[in-house]
Amino acid sequence: xxxxxxxxxxxxxxxxxxxxxxxxxxxxxxxxxxxxxxxxxxxxxxxxxxxxxxxxxxxxxxxxxxxxxxxxxxxxxxxxxxxxxxxxxxxxxxxxxxxxxxxxxxxxxxxxxxxxxxxxxxxxxxxxxxxxxxxxxxxxxxxxxxxxxxxxxxxxxxxxxxxxxxxxxxxxxxxxxxxxxxxxxxxxxxxxxxxxxxxxxxxxxxxxxxxxxxxxxxxxxxxxxxxxxxxxxxxxxxxxxxxxxxxxxxxxxxxxxxxxxxxxxxxxxxxxxxxxxxxxxxxxxxxxxxxxxxxxxxxxxxxxxxxxxxxxxxxxxxxxxxxxxxxxxxxxxxxxxxxxxxxxxxxxxxxxxxxxxxxxxxxxxxxxxxxxxxxxxxxxxxxxxxxxxxxxxxxxxxxxxxxxxxxxx
Amino acid sequence: xxxxxxxxxxxxxxxxxxxxxxxxxxxxxxxxxxxxxxxxxxxxxxxxxxxxxxxxxxxxxxxxxxxxxxxxxxxxxxxxxxxxxxxxxxxxxxxxxxxxxxxxxxxxxxxxxxxxxxxxxxxxxxxxxxxxxxxxxxxxxxxxxxxxxxxxxxxxxxxxxxxxxxxxxx
Amino acid sequence: xxxxxxxxxxxxxxxxxxxxxxxxxxxxxxxxxxxxxxxxxxxxxxxxxxxxxxxxxxxxxxxxxxxxxxxxxxxxxxxxxxxxxxxxxxxxxxxxxxxxxxxxxxxxxxxxxxxxxxxxxxxxxxxxxxxxxxxxxxxxxxxxxxxxxxxxxxxxxxxxxxxx
Numbered sequence: 087x088x089x090x091x092x093x094x095x096x097x098x099x100x101x102x103x104x105x106x107x108x109x110x111x112x113x114x115x116x117x118x119x120x121x122x123x124x125x126x127x128x129x130x131x132x133x134x135x136x137x138x139x140x141x142x143x144x145x146x147x148x149x150x151x152x153x154x155x156x157x158x159x160x161x162x163x164x165x166x167x168x169x170x171x172x173x174x175x176x177x178x179x180x181x182x183x184x185x186x187x188x189x190x191x192x193x194x195x196x197x198x199x200x201x202x203x204x205x206x207x208x209x210x211x212x213x214x215x216x217x218x219x220x221x222x223x224x225x226x227x228x229x230x231x232x233x234x235x236x237x238x239x240x241x242x243x244x245x246x247x248x249x250x251x252x253x254x255x256x257x258x259x260x261x262x263x264x265x266x267x268x269x270x271x272x273x274x275x276x277x278x279x280x281x282x283x284x285x286x287x288x289x290x291x292x293x294x295x296x297x298x299x300x301x302x303x304x305x306x307x308x309x310x311x312x313x314x315x316x317x318x319x320x321x322x323x324x325x326x327x328x329x330x331x332x333x334x335x336x337x338x339x340x341x342x343x344x345x346x347x348x349x350x351x352x353x354x355x356x357x358x359x360x361x362x363x364x365x366x367x368x369x370x371x372x373x374x375x376x377x378x379x380x381x382x383x384x385x386x387x388x389x390x391x392x393x394x395x396x397x398x399x400x401x402x403x404x405x406x407x408x409x410x411x412x413x414x415x416x417x418x419x420x421x422x423x424x425x426x427x428x429x430x431x432x433x434x435x436x437x438x439x440x441x442x443x444x445x446x447x448x449x450x451x452x453x454x455x456x457x458x459x460x461x462x463x464x465x466x467x468x469x470x471x472x473x474x475x476x477x478x479x480x481x482x483x484x485x486x487x488x489x490x491x492x493x494x495x
Numbered sequence: 496x497x498x499x500x501x502x503x504x505x506x507x508x509x510x511x512x513x514x515x516x517x518x519x520x521x522x523x524x525x526x527x528x529x530x531x532x533x534x535x536x537x538x539x540x541x542x543x544x545x546x547x548x549x550x551x552x553x554x555x556x557x558x559x560x561x562x563x564x565x566x567x568x569x570x571x572x573x574x575x576x577x578x579x580x581x582x583x584x585x586x587x588x589x590x591x592x593x594x595x596x597x598x599x600x601x602x603x604x605x606x607x608x609x610x611x612x613x614x615x616x617x618x619x620x621x622x623x624x625x626x627x628x629x630x631x632x633x634x635x636x637x638x639x640x641x642x643x644x645x646x647x648x649x650x651x652x653x654x655x656x657x658x659x660x661x662x663x664x665x
Numbered sequence: 666x667x668x669x670x671x672x673x674x675x676x677x678x679x680x681x682x683x684x685x686x687x688x689x690x691x692x693x694x695x696x697x698x699x700x701x702x703x704x705x706x707x708x709x710x711x712x713x714x715x716x717x718x719x720x721x722x723x724x725x726x727x728x729x730x731x732x733x734x735x736x737x738x739x740x741x742x743x744x745x746x747x748x749x750x751x752x753x754x755x756x757x758x759x760x761x762x763x764x765x766x767x768x769x770x771x772x773x774x775x776x777x778x779x780x781x782x783x784x785x786x787x788x789x790x791x792x793x794x795x796x797x798x799x800x801x802x803x804x805x806x807x808x809x810x811x812x813x814x815x816x817x818x819x820x821x822x823x824x825x826x827x828x829x
Contacts, residue, residue, distance in 0.1 A: 100620065100621060101621065117749070118746065118749050119698070119699060119728070119749065119753060120728065121698055121728040125700075125701070125702070125705075126701055126746060145625060145626065146624075146625060146626035146627060146628075146743075146745050147743060147745050147746045147749070148701060148702055148740075148741065148743055148746070149626045149627060149743050149744075149745065149780050150741055150743065150776050150778075150780055150781055151635060151643075151776065151778040151779055151780035151781070152776070153636060154635055154636055154640075154642060154778060154779075155642070155776060155777075155778045157638075158642055166775060167775060167776075170702070170703055170775065173702060173703035173706060174706070189519055190519075192519070217706065232713065233713055233714045236709070236710060236713035236714065236715065237713070237714055237715060239710070240710070240715045243710075253707075253799075253801065254703065254706070254707070254799055255703070255798060255799070314599075316545045316546055316572070317545075317598060317599045317600070318599045318600050319546060319547055319548070319598070319599075319600030321546070330572065332572050337575055338575070426518045426519075427518070427523070427553075427566075427579075428518070428519055428521060429521065429548075429549075429568055429577075429579060431548070438548065440548060440549060440568070442549065442551055442566070442568070444553055452553065453551075453553045453554070455549065455551040457548060457549035457551075457568070461603065462600050462603070465599070465600065465602065465603045490702070491702055491703070494626055494743075495626075627744075627745065627780075628744060628745045635779060635780070640779075641779070642777075642778050642779065643778045643779025643780070644777050644778065645773065645777055645783045647777075660783070660784070660787065661787050662786055662787065662790075663751075663786060663787055663788050663789050663790055664790075
């Protein structure tokens with residue numbers, strides 16, 4: 087492995103102010119291992135006392151080579167890698183990839199599968215926002231938020247385990263639908279959760295929303311203006327907290343989102359407090375969607391029956407020759423995709439999660455590019471922390487809600 | 496094609512002579528490398544495509560002319576439209592003008608393309624590698640770069656793989 | 666490392682002292698905060714109230730390597746992060762132990778490619794490997810209990826050999 091190299095300020099001459107070169111300001115390394123950086127992010131801070139003059143993010147400490155690895159696997163097997171990109175939202179990543187594959191090969195999804203996908207994606211959104219709230223509170227010193235949020239998250243992870251056998255990296259959505267039907271206890275578990283959770287969100291709000299310490303630390307901090315946000319490619323709650331009402335579930339509905347009645351919370355101030363309010367309100371809206379989707383859950387198949395892309399059930403293989411041949415072809419070779427490219431995007435808890443998929447006529451993708459929201463959301467950090475204290479940097483960074491697996495892929 | 500997108504595509508086609516393809520309700524435009532800055536400026540300033548959703552590249556090795564396609568995915572929030580602009584480039588170190596003057600989001604995306612594909616962007620304010628260590632040689636997402644696969648260790652080749660692994664000393 | 670260096674290998678004379686020292690080390694082992702990726706979330710879950718790790722003495726996680734004795738490498742280690750990991754391991758004072766949590770830290774996991782170390786034992790010596798992707802909090806607690814049993818069975822002879 088390479089050794090750690092020593093560099094001088096001259097290397098970053100174009101990124102820091104001239105005062106750093108004379109030694110008037112100090113360069114501080116907020117290193118990859120740090121309790122408040124939400125993962126392995128390295129920030130080079132140029133400090134004048136305690137005030138930040140410029141901030142240079144250095145990413146790549148979690149680079150996994152997922153895009154190249156997916157080119158070496160067939161379309162079905164590559165889905166396993168998508169779980170581990172944005173690890174707070176594995177079902178959302180699965181959804182984005184599976185929708186891209188279905189668009190590329192023109193595969194239909196039955197209604198029950200669409201409904202189940204919506205329920206589980208919204209539950210995943212709630213669990214991701216819970217982790218954000220917990221770690222954000224922990225960064226600002228409110229440690230009890232962390233314990234409360236993780237208590238609720240356990241309920242959601244129990245539902246995922248009921249449905250797929252795994253708490254986090256489920257790979258439950260497959261091209262054509264979902265892996266298999268949900269057990270009978272699913273409906274009761276989700277209804278119990280919905281009943282309990284709306285009161286819990288009110289509990290969290292009583293802890294933080296009108297708390298004078300929290301208001302003091304977060305109001306008017308890290309202001310992000312809408313034009314700057316759009317120019318940097320920021321999407322998701324930071325964009326909505328700056329006044330732009332853009333949510334892919336409303337503007338480009340997919341998976342039947344047009345049937346549900348929900349609002350998109352938007353605020354105008356663009357500071358840390360606005361982002362907090364937007365995300366807490368989003369948790370409530372997601373709960374509404376879960377309840378509506380559960381009430382209208384139709385009966386029917388959960389996976390498409392186009393046997394060229396979807397494997398047949400085990401019971402059929404013993405009696406039908408075609409089923410055996412389809413099973414054989416899908417397992418040894420995989421299904422071929424046309425020589426074209428698609429771009430398909432969903433709304434993840436962090437912003438627009440897009441998948442650019444190009445096929446070359448064979449069973450393995452030619453190129454898979456994941457457009458991850460945290461990559462663009464982090465690029466705007468260096469613009470909004472100028473003039474803040476180091477403690478404020480921690481608050482602003484946690485309000486943008488980045489996940490390093492998303493950035494480094 | 497969306498009704499609102501047709502006049503925009505026609506305007507770009509007439510002015511720059513680009514080819515247009517449609518696939519599954521998406522519009523892909525092929526533009527020559529010399530014209531890309533003019534096309535992006537037109538789409539950003541006049542046609543209100545404010546958001547650069549993503550910028551990526553595809554490597555068509557062993558085909559060498561063109562070897563890469565650089566892809567700009569543009570989104571218009573005001574009109575709710577999407578457009579994909581493709582630029583074919585060739586050569587071992589292809590060069591393109593930087594789009595970070597028009598879209599700030601292109602800044603980090605171009606650094607990523609330099610890192611992963613070796614495509615250089617002239618006029619970029621900060622041309623450094625972003626995801627890989629600074630002393631890496633080569634560009635991993637090119638198709639002639641090996642995957643770096645390690646042989647799985649089963650019982651029949653247990654000792655061979657064990658001897659080859661660089662275990663850490665104390 | 667005061668006690669071992671001064672007393673060395675004295676056989677049966679120091680057994681009660683060994684038991685006391687091991688008991689103290691095992692019951693108040695503080696882990697260093699080294700969560701890298703998805704396994705870090707399960708580690709945080711294990712630390713939270715449902716699967717409480719404070720019952721096992723790991724009341725808090727220290728961010729500073731100088732004040733911790735257990736490093737739980739939770740997540741995938743990329744080639745850029747390797748030197749950082751080694752440096753942090755070198756900064757921890759003896760006695761120290763390492764748990765490789767998850768498949769990526771044990772053997773490279775799902776990612777068999779150019780960017781990830783195929784097992785964190787290519788960078789630091791590992792004592793306990795916990796399998797799973799990500800391992801359930803109960804699995805991590807089982808790994809921690811295994812380390813505790815290992816520590817309770819240690820003797821001064823092992824350390825004396827190392828520092829002769």
